[in-house]
Amino acid sequence: MYSSIFFAWGLAAITVVVHAVGLALMLKFLSRRNNVPLRQLGAISARLVWVVCYMIMLHLIAVSIWAIFYVWQGSLPDFETALYFSGVTYATIGYGDVVLVKPWRLFGLIEGLTGIIMCGLSTGVFFAEVNHIYQMTHADKDRGEKT
Numbered sequence: 001m002y003s004s005i006f007f008a009w010g011l012a013a014i015t016v017v018v019h020a021v022g023l024a025l026m027l028k029f030l031s032r033r034n035n036v037p038l039r040q041l042g043a044i045s046a047r048l049v050w051v052v053c054y055m056i057m058l059h060l061i062a063v064s065i066w067a068i069f070y071v072w073q074g075s076l077p078d079f080e081t082a083l084y085f086s087g088v089t090y091a092t093i094g095y096g097d098v099v100l101v102k103p104w105r106l107f108g109l110i111e112g113l114t115g116i117i118m119c120g121l122s123t124g125v126f127f128a129e130v131n132h133i134y135q136m137t138h139a140d141k142d143r144g145e146k147t
Helices: 002-032 041-072 079-090 102-146
Strands: none
Touching: 002 041, 002 102, 041 079, 041 102, 079 102
């Protein structure tokens, strides 16, 4: 049992690294795009849609890593089932139609907790991006009023 907890913690750590690296790359890309004016609704919408799609991709990578582990260990019968279970667990939906057998049940708990934290991280970064856009658009308005 204790060795499975260490494996789960390892997968949680890998999940955090995927998000840390992925979000750092995204923020670096967005900082290079700061010279693009975000005055029009279309430009703002496109940027936010891109950010959300990118974050969803990061979450799907994390879910896939957990699913690959479940199949590799034989705790779920095939990749499709493992991906479904992992996604439902990671997003804390928890339908319960697919469950892990007893030696692996703690993995579901740790994956769910990791998913909550990673979704919270994505929410925080998304909020920061919306705030950044808001600050940029209001800074442009303030400059226009002063001149």
